[in-house]
Amino acid sequence: MSFMEKLRYAAQQNNSLVCVGLDPDRERIPESLSVLEFNKAIIDATADLVCAYKPNFAFYEALGSEGLDALKQTVKCVPRNIPVIGDAKRGDIGNTARAYARAIFDYFECDAATVNPYLGFDSVEPFLQYQDKGVFILCRTSNAGALDFQSLNCQTASGNRSLFEIVAQKASDWNKHGNIGLVVGATYPEELKLVRQSHPEMPLLIPGVGAQGGDLELTIRYGVDAQGQGARINSSRQIIYAGKGKDFAQAARKAAAELREQINHFRTTTPSR
Numbered sequence: 001m002s003f004m005e006k007l008r009y010a011a012q013q014n015n016s017l018v019c020v021g022l023d024p025d026r027e028r029i030p031e032s033l034s035v036l037e038f039n040k041a042i043i044d045a046t047a048d049l050v051c052a053y054k055p056n057f058a059f060y061e062a063l064g065s066e067g068l069d070a071l072k073q074t075v076k077c078v079p080r081n082i083p084v085i086g087d088a089k090r091g092d093i094g095n096t097a098r099a100y101a102r103a104i105f106d107y108f109e110c111d112a113a114t115v116n117p118y119l120g121f122d123s124v125e126p127f128l129q130y131q132d133k134g135v136f137i138l139c140r141t142s143n144a145g146a147l148d149f150q151s152l153n154c155q156t157a158s159g160n161r162s163l164f165e166i167v168a169q170k171a172s173d174w175n176k177h178g179n180i181g182l183v184v185g186a187t188y189p190e191e192l193k194l195v196r197q198s199h200p201e202m203p204l205l206i207p208g209v210g211a212q213g214g215d216l217e218l219t220i221r222y223g224v225d226a227q228g229q230g231a232r233i234n235s236s237r238q239i240i241y242a243g244k245g246k247d248f249a250q251a252a253r254k255a256a257a258e259l260r261e262q263i264n265h266f267r268t269t270t271p272s273r
Contacts, residue, residue: 003111003134004179006083007203011051011229013081016260017267019205020046021087021236022055022074026063028241030248035063035070038248040077042240045249047079049256054205054234055110057088075109083111085205089138091116091123098126105130112136114183114205117167121174131177134203139171139195140164142185142208151191168195172202181205184223186214186233193222204231209259210238220266228267235259 001009011017022042024035033041043053055074060067075084086108090100104113105127112134115127127135140150150164161169171180182199184192186208196204206223208214216233223231239259243251 002132002179003083004203006081006111007052007134007232008229010082011232014048014050014260015264016049016051017224017229017231017233017263018050018256018260019052019054019085019232019234020050020239020256021207021234022053022240023059023236024070024240025059028244030246035060035067036073036077039070039074041249042252043074043077043079045253046239046256047082049253049260050082052083052085052232053078054085054087054236056236057086072108083134084109085112085114085134085136086110087114089114089116090127091119093119094122094126097123101126101130105133112181114138117170121170124174128174128177128179131179134179134181136181136183136203136205137167137171139167139182140184140188140191142187142212142214146185146188162191164191165194165198168199168202172199175202183207185212186216186219186223187212189215189218189222192219196222196225200225201230205234206231207234209233210235216262217266220263224267233259233263 022039029038060071078084086104088104104110113127114136115124117124117137152163153160154163168182181203183205184195186206204223206219209216239252239255242255
């Protein structure tokens with residue numbers, strides 16, 4: 001089953017657009033648990049409520065070899081019908097990009113990766129060659145510093161366009177195997193709306209809801225496709241650190257269930273675009 005097939009299946013099976021970010025912070029994990037034990041408890045508690053999991057590589061790399069092993073084993077803990085998005089944000093020249101792609105897809109066995117397109121097509125192509133894997137290209141990210149570059153007005157043959165619009169169009173042009181999606185933050189709803197209108201069928205990975213303050217109702221209104229699908233709403237800290245005690249996994253389950261319920265409510269009640 002390809003990544004896109006698995007993504008659609010999990011969303012339909014669990015009636016969910018919730019993607020849980022597995023971003024372990026040693027200072028927030030119960031001292032008695034390893035990173036792997038913490039992650040496994042979160043996965044076991046939420047697997048019937050989500051459409052994907054998204055481990056952020058930085059949190060594992062910061063722990064050295066122990067963290068990298070925990071990442072590899074965490075991926076194995078996820079049920080096979082639920083996709084894992086390796087949030088590594090890689091981007092480098094072609095030879096190095098090939099090594100990054102092998103690491104994410106072959107060694108860690110993730111179903112998809114986040115990729116930085118700043119170096120252009122040859123930095124993205126090695127990931128695209130894995131036709132059964134997903135590639136989410138950074139387009140309009142959720143952080144405040146995104147304004148430094150992504151909204152710059154650029155002159156093109158068809159007129160002036162923001163840089164993030166050009167990135168989205170390039171990603172669409174590169175999408176020969178149908179395995180590309182875009183990362184577009186919930187914190188910029190008007191830009192999210194513009195990307196969805198321009199690329200109505202492209203899957204969107206949407207961070208920024210929860211701790212970063214993105215508006216959930218607008219995110220659903222502007223982010224989903226015509227079928228009420230096509231958007232994967234990521235939440236990390238809001239879910240995995242919902243509880244601080246021994247019942248942290250139950251608290252995470254409650255938070256994931258509440259987010260799914262809110263998303264599904266807005267999917268049925270918000271006006272069409």
